[in-house]
Amino acid sequence: MGRIRAAFYDPEGARWGIPTWWWRGAPAGYATRRQLRAAGLRPGGQPVAAQLMWAGVGGTRVAYLYRLDLAKPKRTATPAQLRAVRAALRARRTCPTCGVVRSYCIPRSLGECVDCAYPQEVAA
Template sequence: MARTRAAFHDPEGDRYGLPTFWWRGAPPGYATRRQLRAAGLRPGGQPIAAQVMWRGVGGDRVAYLYKVDLARPKRTATPAQRAAIDKALLARRTCSTCHTVRWYFIPRSLGECLDCAEGGTP
């Protein structure tokens, strides 16, 4: 086993407090938040089960792992929540000066669309 891998191999958690594995060395049944999300799952309130450590730019890096069998399905937004999100996104694209709906989000620093901010006609 390479020295780098051996430095992060602690499956019992004696050295780091959590079971620790090297990069791509975690056993099946564990996943990061990003991997859970890709599978349509979420941690669901479970504690961190293990961690993956590796040497990165600026020092040692860590990614926390959760047990896949304890993960819950991702929650989906209700129709009312989706409608509220759509309404809020529409408001971000509507100019407060000329009331035109733009294809881009209105910059908050300007408070109006780019045409109105330049002083031109929309």
């Protein structure tokens, strides 16, 4: 075990407060939020069970780990929620001046579509 890895090895949690391993050194049964999401799971309200630590750019980096056996399945959106999201995204693409639904989100800095904001450039 290298010197850097040894600095982050604390499986009992005596030094860091919770069990700690170096990057890619955690035992099976733990996962990060991103790994849980990829597996179709979520932490489900459980506290952080352990952590990974490594020397990174700007100092020591940390990734929190959750127990796989306590993870719950991801929740899926209801049809009503999906309709609401589609309506909100459509509203962001609708120009308030001309009422045309654009293929891009209307810039908040302009408050209207590019064609309405710069009509002289469209005519040219």
